[in-house]
Amino acid sequence: MKNIVVLVSGGGTNLQALIDAEKCGGIKNGKITRVISSRADAYALERAKNADISTVVLTRKEFPDSVSYSRAMLEELKKANADLVVLAGFMIILDECLTREYTNKIINIHPALIPSFCGEGFYGLKVHEAALKYGVKISGATVHFVNEKADAGPIILQGAVDVANDDTPETLQRKIMENVEWKLLPKAVSLFCEDRITIRDGKAYIDL
């Protein structure tokens, strides 16, 4: 059984999707054992407590720079014996001192079709604002491994939705969450825990 540690910063609907999937057997060979939040007021912490999952709060402002924050996070992950780290709406870019130690063991969900609307500065509603401003006709979400560059690691799963003329950043976000994120994130986590993802030449392949 793999130990899953989930990192959050906000509402935690993706964390909830993982908790619900685990409850109904949708995550094979994995268990969420800890939730770490970058904000003390994140509603995601309530969701974790309601599911009897232990929580830790580690805020960025306690640390002088990104490297020392990432080192402290690395310590927390080691304490929790993490086999898999899931960034579920985690809004801080982690330094390579952490990502290198967990190569292909950190999964992130990004609310756009990578390589569009991703990288530094693209998070949360900003991503959907940018997609609408550009006028794309489809958008979606991407589940990928995390490497030393923001939103640039091997892609595991992607899913798309149609963008409507009258979509707002809020309606597009909700549509992508409901139709893509809450389904694909638990699916990718289960595939990882079942050892069904292989990396070759920087690309992820799912073993059928």
Ligand code: GAR
């Ligand atoms: C989700 O849409 C997630 O894809 C996005 O933030 C939202 C968090 O919602 N993540 C990023 O933008 C990371 N770059 P949640 O807290 O309800 O899961």
